[in-house]
Amino acid sequence: MIRPLLLSFLLTSSLIACNPERVHYTNELKAEMADSKIKRITNADIIETVDELGGKISTVMEKELTVQLQKTTNPVERAKLCRLKNLPRAKAIAERYDVDIRLLGEPDIQNMTLNIKERDILDAYLYSVKQKQSPISNIQKINDTLLVYNSVVPGNSPICRACFGNQETPFAVWHLGFQKREVVRRMNSSVKKKKS
Secondary structure (H helix, E strand, C coil): CHHHHHHHHHHHHHHHHCCHHHCCCCHHHHHHHHHHCCCCCCHHHHHHHHHHHHHHHHHHHHHHHHHHHHCCCCHHHHHHHHCCCCCHHHHHHHHHHCEEEEEECHHHHHCCCCCHHHHHHHHHHHHHHHCCCCCCCEEEECCCCEEEEEEECCCCCHHHHHHHCCCCCCCCEEEEEEEHHHHHHHHHHHHHHHHC
């Protein structure tokens, strides 16, 4: 008699303890669980995703900055725009994609806060522009966690004149720094959307 009673008590207590309402899944927990799953992603997959995102973001940013620069002739306001201040889309894109968006020019070749690889790429881009070549976009792996997408702004763009007008050669480069973890997370979400 005691044994069935003890068995029913244990069964009831285990069912109460396993109440699924006690576990609350947040979006952060779901993302963390998805990140911890083992996935096979190649470097080529990551580069392809960065290239696609970088191309889209640099195109949108170039269009947005050009439109905003054409709205004002005030040098102070233009300087803020060139530093990507007062550009609501820049802030929104940076937050949405967790990307570092910057507009770099010839003076940044000497900018010691940039990685040596980034400065070398800028120098190579400047040389290409001076040789009247059309440089293509470039992706550099800076370290194990950071990838940088670079894209040269056309020399006839108002961005070059407004933001770097004191340079001998019209030259500006979009610098987009992507965190590898965020790129992989984006790849996972795009795969899920394709499946459904």
